Amino acid sequence: MAQTRPLWQFKEPAKSYDVVVIGGGLHGLAAAYYLAKDHKIKRVAVLERRYPGFGGSGRNTEVIRANQRAPEILPLYVQSNQLWNSLSAELEWNLMVWMKGLVGLAHSEAGLNAMRMRHETQTRMGIENHLLTPAELKKLVPALDVSDRAAIPVYGGYFNPPGGQVRHDAAVWGLSKGCHRLGVDLCVGVEVTGINVADGRVQGVETNKGSIAAPIVHMAPGGYSSQVARLAGLTLPVVTLPLQAMVTEPIRPFLDQVVVSELYFCYVQQSLKGDLIMGAHLDPWQSFKLYNTFDFSAEQAYFILQLFPDLANLKLMRSWSGLCDMTVDGCPIMGRTEIEGLFIDAGWGYFGFKSSPACGKNMAEYMATGRSPENIKSLGMERFYEGRMVPETYIARS
Amino acid sequence: MGFLIPCPNCGLREVYEFKFGGEVKAQPGPEADLKAWRHYLYFNENLSGVHEEWWYHSAGCGEWFRLKRDTATNEIIED
Numbered sequence: 001m002a003q004t005r006p007l008w009q010f011k012e013p014a015k016s017y018d019v020v021v022i023g024g025g026l027h028g029l030a031a032a033y034y035l036a037k038d039h040k041i042k043r044v045a046v047l048e049r050r051y052p053g054f055g056g057s058g059r060n061t062e063v064i065r066a067n068q069r070a071p072e073i074l075p076l077y078v079q080s081n082q083l084w085n086s087l088s089a090e091l092e093w094n095l096m097v098w099m100k101g102l103v104g105l106a107h108s109e110a111g112l113n114a115m116r117m118r119h120e121t122q123t124r125m126g127i128e129n130h131l132l133t134p135a136e137l138k139k140l141v142p143a144l145d146v147s148d149r150a151a152i153p154v155y156g157g158y159f160n161p162p163g164g165q166v167r168h169d170a171a172v173w174g175l176s177k178g179c180h181r182l183g184v185d186l187c188v189g190v191e192v193t194g195i196n197v198a199d200g201r202v203q204g205v206e207t208n209k210g211s212i213a214a215p216i217v218h219m220a221p222g223g224y225s226s227q228v229a230r231l232a233g234l235t236l237p238v239v240t241l242p243l244q245a246m247v248t249e250p251i252r253p254f255l256d257q258v259v260v261s262e263l264y265f266c267y268v269q270q271s272l273k274g275d276l277i278m279g280a281h282l283d284p285w286q287s288f289k290l291y292n293t294f295d296f297s298a299e300q301a302y303f304i305l306q307l308f309p310d311l312a313n314l315k316l317m318r319s320w321s322g323l324c325d326m327t328v329d330g331c332p333i334m335g336r337t338e339i340e341g342l343f344i345d346a347g348w349g350y351f352g353f354k355s356s357p358a359c360g361k362n363m364a365e366y367m368a369t370g371r372s373p374e375n376i377k378s379l380g381m382e383r384f385y386e387g388r389m390v391p392e393t394y395i396a397r398s
Numbered sequence: 399m400g401f402l403i404p405c406p407n408c409g410l411r412e413v414y415e416f417k418f419g420g421e422v423k424a425q426p427g428p429e430a431d432l433k434a435w436r437h438y439l440y441f442n443e444n445l446s447g448v449h450e451e452w453w454y455h456s457a458g459c460g461e462w463f464r465l466k467r468d469t470a471t472n473e474i475i476e477d
Contacts, residue, residue, distance in 0.1 A: 224446070226442070226443070226444035226445075226446075227446055235437075235441045235442070235443065236441065236442070236444065237440040237441045237442070238442065238444055239420070239421075239442050239444055240444055240446075240469075284417075284418050285413070285418035285451075286418070286421070286442075286444065286449075286451070286469050287469050287472055288446040288469050288470045289469070289470060289471055289472050291400075291472070293400040294400075295400060295414055325444075327440075328439075328440050384436060384440045384441070385433050385436050385437070387432070387436065
């Protein structure tokens with residue numbers, strides 16, 4: 001039967017709310033959703049200046065995984081994986097979660113040693129991971145070239161089952177639907193132009209649609225985090241760098257895992273419709289411009305052909321870019337700020353997509369109860385002043 | 399599209415020849431406390447607009463120099 005009820009409706013913002021969320025990406029939508037669902041806070045608005053999912057939520061390479069390095073943050077990614085797997089049923093909206101697993105490739109003894117270290121951490125934390133020889137890799141991924149033909153041959157690798165792909169647009173739509181059902185106001189075309197603070201407490205926000213009063217304001221602005229934080233007079237420990245990705249024409253299914261080369265810094269996976277999603281290259285200079293370069297496509301194509309020579313002559317369909325607000329330690333900034341009632345969830349670099357449901361859940365709990373949940377307690381901004389970095393590393397760094 | 403960087407020695411060259419050195423910041427003095435140093439090291443204005451920054455011509459002459467660039471458009475601003 002045809003759907004007659006709209007899945008969501010955008011609203012004009014009211015004059016006041018219990019919580020105002022700045023940013024209608026996955027992090028903001030998830031925070032609003034869990035505020036309403038877990039904590040029964042109904043007067044919540046999500047303010048988005050463009051459209052839901054304009055930023056990183058729709059510009060990533062759709063990979064989810066929980067095989068990062070730092071034990072401080074791994075439980076958050078594990079929680080996120082669990083939420084991704086339950087959200088489709090909960091939202092009654094198919095997020096097309098495909099737990100196909102990740103295959104990581106090392107091309108040297110040093111690269112393999114880094115994998116061994118992460119393997120030990122993951123095993124200790126109950127995350128399934130297997131270290132593989134080139135012969136075992138070949139068995140798992142038949143199209144992979146493990147011969148000596150490549151400029152830098154495959155030396156070893158891992159198979160990490162609890163990871164895969166989620167359809168990113170479906171996630172934005174599903175959470176929009178969930179928010180709408182629970183009575184959250186989704187306000188698009190609303191640009192926050194100021195954050196009102198008095199006596200060290202947040203009072204609300206100024207927007208192009210007028211003032212909105214709120215005792216709690218949550219900043220979830222993705223790559224634009226520094227711009228939003230500056231409205232409250234805060235400087236963040238981030239730089240915003242542009243990331244590029246691309247997709248080929250669809251071909252018959254041949255690749256059942258996400259393949260990552262940690263030396264070549266490239267990801268490749270085959271989507272359900274058959275195209276190969278490839279990325280990700282980070283231009284290491286600050287830029288808020290979304291652009292793609294020929295150098296990126298040529299470099300990625302070269303890397304992918306080193307791994308999968310049979311893909312030669314495949315056509316590229318599209319490329320795109322997104323903004324990554326990067327911290328120096330590779331971990332996000334989550335929690336309170338020095339202004340009471342003002343919360344932040346930023347600095348995600350390019351780990352923002354995979355972590356989004358758990359971020360929303362934990363930030364919602366923090367805002368509703370005033371106590372930091374266990375999974376994000378190491379991630380406050382104060383760690384940069386206390387010299388207490390979380391030793392995460394970016395894998396695909398250019 | 400990438401963009402071109404004007405090296406003081408080599409002229410306009412492809413941006414991938416250079417290494418980015420970050421925003422130009424005021425370095426704290428010797429009397430500054432640890433917090434000021436950490437702020438200097440880890441925090442950035444991260445402007446979407448014109449700011450001054452360092453570049454290093456790593457695949458060229460090896461010169462470090464300053465430049466004004468609009469990070470919203472990647473346009474180089476000549477003084």
